[in-house]
């Protein structure tokens with residue numbers, strides 16, 4: 067019912083537009099009406115062969131012209147000309163270039179909402195990413211101007227809010243916290259007081275109708291949170307809180323029911339108009355109501371621009387081309403059908419290819435006169451291009467009153483200070499980590515189970531000769547467990563955080579260094595303190611030497627091992643693209659450390675060709691250091707009939723050849739490794755996570 071009303075609204079609007087259009091423009095319409103075919107359904111006429119010239123003579127001035135001149139004296143916020151994008155395409159035999167976008171031109175004005183529509187694979191996301199400055203790889207040609215000038219990446223990415231298809235947010239934060247942290251990170255403390263940020267967050271939540279769920283967690287597949295529509299609105303809120311010039315949304319309606327989807331699109335339209343910003347969004351299959359929210363639609367098919375103008379007039383335009391929209395059909399469905407390849411038979415496929423080719427070619431021809439005009443900045447359009455009775459949308463009208471200032475005024479928004487940024491990120495990391503129930507449970511369970519298992523297994527070892535093997539085994543078990551435990555727990559949470567960082571850094575939210583250090587600041591205390599719990603518990607349960615300095619030395623060595631392991635975990639996590647591969651590499655690394663840790667093979671008896679691996683294993687130094695600390699000065703009880711008795715712990719050290727380094731040297735080497743691996747982790751992160759976007 068709602069859709070029928072919307073379709074009628076579009077059609078009614080269409081009638082008004084047609085009546086108001088200047089005679090020169092209307093003439094095309096009337097002649098085309100005669101030439102348009104009369105088929106029962108969209109499908110039927112689409113399967114008919116189309117002559118490339120059929121309807122060509124009746125081409126009207128495209129709506130792009132109308133929309134461009136509708137804002138006559140207003141310069142576009144963003145304009146793009148002849149954008150062509152190709153990627154390397156690997157066939158079985160050879161690799162060649164495949165062009166995904168062909169000479170796409172257009173522009174968006176302040177206060178305007180543009181819908182990017184087309185069938186799957188048409189190139190919508192590709193074009194959107196190019197316009198948002200988020201395209202990586204391939205060859206990009208053409209021109210994109212922001213406020214009439216070439217885009218400056220550092221400025222542009224902070225002026226444009228990009229809402230990804232997948233909502234990348236911390237599930238444990240509430241709606242309010244999510245938007246508040248975005249405000250804290252992206253609104254500098256020099257320009258905005260805390261109160262102003264709070265007010266701004268409240269206003270964004272109100273505008274996006276999120277106030278009633280401000281205390282609800284975002285949630286994810288594992289924990290319940292806000293609804294899909296609300297989550298999408300939070301993503302939009304994160305972008306809006308910085309007051310961007312433009313908001314770019316990739317499939318904001320995907321996965322939402324039609325009511326929620328409509329609400330999202332309507333809100334974007336309202337915000338665009340009330341704030342005088344611009345919006346561009348891809349929508350896979352908008353219903354008729356959503357279509358009315360777009361000031362203009364940009365229709366893509368097979369990487370070609372097929373139409374760019376108002377949705378109302380698109381129906382008329384296509385009718386002029388010989389493709390009337392069947393009554394009662396959702397115009398958006400009609401557009402998509404018109405632009406889709408029909409694979410039902412080779413003949414259908416051929417016909418649909420020719421139809422798309424024809425539509426692309428005829429739009430390209432008819433839109434040429436305005437392409438250059440739309441890229442000019444600040445200048446007045448020629449009055450002769452301006453029809454007297456244009457139907458402008460609310461958004462476009464609002465845009466006329468919007469004043470940009472001059473491009474020279476366009477200084478980049480300043481950044482928060484390094485310390486403030488670190489404090490904010492660490493605060494956010496602390497909250498998200500402490501609310502991460504699964505993670506904390508895993509860490510807690512590991513500590514308690516290791517304490518109980520090893521504590522009971524090696525309970526009160528005593529000073530008999532048999533305790534030598536048990537002591538050695540205990541130190542091996544401790545190094546093994548701590549390294550495996552750290553890698554498995556922290557690698558996963560780091561990957562999740564890295565995904566969010568990559569998305570947030572795309573908008574220039576914060577520095578890589580603050581992200582990395584905040585992770586260390588939060589992860590290290592949790593990792594170290596949780597390991598102390600079981601280390602000290604086991605130390606006393608096993609009855610190791612009750613000397614404070616020995617307990618302290620072993621604990622310190624063990625703590626540094628935790629730090630090194632965390633450093634290596636972050637290094638693998640930073641360097642390797644996927645979690646699956648990283649977890650395999652991490653497991654392999656720990657296995658290698660443990661194999662060469664000095665326990666499984668006698669430290670002094672390794673072949674020279676592999677002995678070097680011992681020296682890169684932190685487990686080796688920590689193991690040697692702990693064994694030396696425990697056994698030095700230890701008196702063992704020899705039984706009378708045991709001729710091979712070792713009465714002193716130092717003999718054990720000699721027997722296992724764990725006397726290559728002093729305890730102090732072991733500690734120093736592991737501390738250097740901890741610093742080295744942590745730095746390598748940061749360098750890997752900078753190198754691998756550095757965006758390599760193409761800019762034109």
Ligand SMILES: Nc1ncnc2c1ncn2[C@@H]1O[C@H](COP(=O)(O)OP(=O)(O)OP(=O)(O)O)[C@@H](O)[C@H]1O
Nearest residue numbers: 153166184185186187188189190191192193203350
């Ligand atoms: N990096 C790439 N390498 C090779 N092909 C690519 C690459 N990126 C996109 N494509 C191809 O380009 C075409 C357009 O992709 P794009 O994601 O822009 O389409 P879309 O219109 O957004 O589709 P959908 O609505 O299904 O998301 C598709 O055929 C896709 O497979």
